[in-house]
Amino acid sequence: MFDQKSSSKIRNCILRLSRYKNALYRLEKIGFVKAFSDNIADAAGETASQVRKDFSLFGITGSKRGGYQIDELIQNLNAILGKNGNQKVVIVGIGRIGRALMEYEGFKKSGIEIVAGFDIDPEKADNQISVPVFHLHELQDFIIKNDIRIGIIAVPYIAARQAFDMLVAAGIKGILNFAPIHFKGPTGIVVTNVNLEVELENLIYFVNAEEKAKEL
Amino acid sequence: MFDQKSSSKIRNCILRLSRYKNALYRLEKIGFVKAFSDNIADAAGETASQVRKDFSLFGITGSKRGGYQIDELIQNLNAILGKNGNQKVVIVGIGRIGRALMEYEGFKKSGIEIVAGFDIDPEKADNQISVPVFHLHELQDFIIKNDIRIGIIAVPYIAARQAFDMLVAAGIKGILNFAPIHFKGPTGIVVTNVNLEVELENLIYFVNAEEKAKEL
Numbered sequence: 001m002f003d004q005k006s007s008s009k010i011r012n013c014i015l016r017l018s019r020y021k022n023a024l025y026r027l028e029k030i031g032f033v034k035a036f037s038d039n040i041a042d043a044a045g046e047t048a049s050q051v052r053k054d055f056s057l058f059g060i061t062g063s064k065r066g067g068y069q070i071d072e073l074i075q076n077l078n079a080i081l082g083k084n085g086n087q088k089v090v091i092v093g094i095g096r097i098g099r100a101l102m103e104y105e106g107f108k109k110s111g112i113e114i115v116a117g118f119d120i121d122p123e124k125a126d127n128q129i130s131v132p133v134f135h136l137h138e139l140q141d142f143i144i145k146n147d148i149r150i151g152i153i154a155v156p157y158i159a160a161r162q163a164f165d166m167l168v169a170a171g172i173k174g175i176l177n178f179a180p181i182h183f184k185g186p187t188g189i190v191v192t193n194v195n196l197e198v199e200l201e202n203l204i205y206f207v208n209a210e211e212k213a214k215e216l
Numbered sequence: 217m218f219d220q221k222s223s224s225k226i227r228n229c230i231l232r233l234s235r236y237k238n239a240l241y242r243l244e245k246i247g248f249v250k251a252f253s254d255n256i257a258d259a260a261g262e263t264a265s266q267v268r269k270d271f272s273l274f275g276i277t278g279s280k281r282g283g284y285q286i287d288e289l290i291q292n293l294n295a296i297l298g299k300n301g302n303q304k305v306v307i308v309g310i311g312r313i314g315r316a317l318m319e320y321e322g323f324k325k326s327g328i329e330i331v332a333g334f335d336i337d338p339e340k341a342d343n344q345i346s347v348p349v350f351h352l353h354e355l356q357d358f359i360i361k362n363d364i365r366i367g368i369i370a371v372p373y374i375a376a377r378q379a380f381d382m383l384v385a386a387g388i389k390g391i392l393n394f395a396p397i398h399f400k401g402p403t404g405i406v407v408t409n410v411n412l413e414v415e416l417e418n419l420i421y422f423v424n425a426e427e428k429a430k431e432l
Contacts, residue, residue, distance in 0.1 A: 010425060011418075014421050014422065014425060017421075018414060019398065019414070022396075022414065044398065045398050081421045081424070082421060082424030089416070096315070096316040096319055096320070097316050097320070099312070099316070100312040100313050100315070100316040101412070103312055104312070104313070104412060105372075106396050106412065106413035107412075107413060107416065109413070110413050110416075110417050112413070112416055112417070112420075149423060150419060150420060150423065152416075173423045173426070173427070174419045174420065174422060174423040175419075176415060176416055180238075180322050182260065182261045184261055188426060190419060190422040190423050190426060192415055192418070192419045192422075194412075194415055196317070196320060196322065196323075196410075197320075197322035197323060197326050197328070198234060198238065199392060199408055199410055200305070200323065200326075200328055200366070200368075200392055201234060201328070202227075202230060202231055202234050203366060203390045203391075203408045204303050204366060204390065205230050205233075205234060205297045206227060206230065206390060206406040206408075207365060207366065207389045207390040207406050208297070209226060210404065210406060211389070
């Protein structure tokens, strides 16, 4: 387990490495074979010196003349990020957000597979959903039997705490939480909170702040 | 317009103030009238000293004995965050994510109103959607006529650049982007990128990193 301070630094670095990797895939797609730190920085929304600093932390070096070999670099980043094989993920809550996530095409592309959904009302699943849906009381068994490490919470506020506690009790290692409550992981469990309402509210605040700053 | 460095500090502070505000609403809901920085810190997932520091930056002070008066504090935070009245928002893209957002109940609670959706295929809208859906070529007129400042992008990767350019050309001030591409706002336009795929991937990386750290 990381302590809070170093954990946040490591997280920020991992976030950037992951952005570089996605940027490299995009550069590769449009025909690039080599890339300079400037190219990667532009594509990932960072500065070139940040890119070089992050890479050098992990012993990745390019040549001044030739830059980085993209395929090697992607391999290196994947090794650092520890992505290996398909990741099986379960979703708790099959409301609108849950269903949208179940059918989200981007996940498959990244080797992420939503293998099951769970709900107190599994009948809610319509036949448009290709992912099997089970009753919430089957959650723990399913997670243990299938060695699931990652769970998504997509239930309303009122049901979020129960969903969180059930996932933790079942031994899940990482939780992506879409419910409007800020969960903190107990020791050894990583939690990412995505609060759509707060994201949109904050955007409005930023816009207001920009406009106020302009008036000054 | 902020420069990049101070902009990121201001953003982080605004993000925390917004979390404090939501925490205060929750505390108020369960009957609290006053709150100490510890209570707010616990509910918002921050430290008490960070809470006091952020408040004092904006001249908000509590008494040592009595703490903060919650209703006053919320008023102060709303004044700082510049939230006033309903915010009208448009969505470009009415696929699964777009439709889930259109019907997302949390938005209304925060005074955010999704007033219209736009798509190259407006026929896709089923009659379950209560928000009117128009063809994409009506976007600019609608934004100008209705003085819309905030737009959401919920289109696939391939259509994202066009959607972004159209929103910018129409004079939008803030964009919440769900497409898997990292947009940076031109001067005076605030962009928040929410990449669900990257969020989930990063969570997997964090879990891997935690497990590696445990082995060391």
